[in-house]
Amino acid sequence: MPAKTSLIGLKFGRLNVLETAPSVRFPCGTVRTRSLCVCDCGAKLVAMNYALKSGHTKSCGCLQREKAAASNFKHGYARQAGKGKTYFTWRNMIERCNPNGHRMDSKHYSGRGITVCARWRSFENFLADMGEAPKGHTLGRKDNNGNYEPGNCEWQTQAEQTRNTRRNHIVTVDGITGCLTDVAHHFGFTCVQICNRLRRGWDMQKAFHTPLLSHRPARSKASISAAASSSQCPGPLLLRGEPPPGPGG
Ligand SMILES: [Zn+2]
Numbered sequence: 001m002p003a004k005t006s007l008i009g010l011k012f013g014r015l016n017v018l019e020t021a022p023s024v025r026f027p028c029g030t031v032r033t034r035s036l037c038v039c040d041c042g043a044k045l046v047a048m049n050y051a052l053k054s055g056h057t058k059s060c061g062c063l064q065r066e067k068a069a070a071s072n073f074k075h076g077y078a079r080q081a082g083k084g085k086t087y088f089t090w091r092n093m094i095e096r097c098n099p100n101g102h103r104m105d106s107k108h109y110s111g112r113g114i115t116v117c118a119r120w121r122s123f124e125n126f127l128a129d130m131g132e133a134p135k136g137h138t139l140g141r142k143d144n145n146g147n148y149e150p151g152n153c154e155w156q157t158q159a160e161q162t163r164n165t166r167r168n169h170i171v172t173v174d175g176i177t178g179c180l181t182d183v184a185h186h187f188g189f190t191c192v193q194i195c196n197r198l199r200r201g202w203d204m205q206k207a208f209h210t211p212l213l214s215h216r217p218a219r220s221k222a223s224i225s226a227a228a229s230s231s232q233c234p235g236p237l238l239l240r241g242e243p244p245p246g247p248g249g
Pocket of ligand 1: 014039040041042043059060061062063
């Protein structure tokens, strides 16, 4: 055999070349050199040398079978009734924290340096550590500035999530410090009302000390729904029914 065609001793993917195998001649006249290989899994096979060198053949087939099994696991899992939520939660987490992603909310995650630990890049590991999402729960971080990793994550109810988010909106008005919602309640406003004022460029003093208009002109349905859709508060709207806490709350 010419030395240039011998691949003996080389490794391609999972395949270790043991010896040169008889070449094969195709009906078109093309002759292909071949090698006897042993796969990391122990299986032996004869592979075309050009396919080994081009990277087309990397294993006895075990590599494709493993990839297919992993893919089936993910997608089969996503389809199972009631269990898809855990998978989509995991996928959302990965996408939010992808610094090269295109999600609008990435600025609150990857944009703040929030990452997913190496172990949880695998859905199987995430599932093993966190278990399935209980009904009515979402994935939350105990430390909002911490990463997605075991120890900092738990399945939280909406109220727990909201409380966690509230820690991000701490304000001080007239010596009273608390989350925006609590301080707004203290001054007789809702979080949405204050948020809207601040968004319009009002300063804190004006936003908290200007009484609401008691007699508003009647508004059309369209303008009310437009206002409602634009008045989404970054804070906890769900706590609007909560009793207002005392000063310092
Ligand atoms: Zn193999």
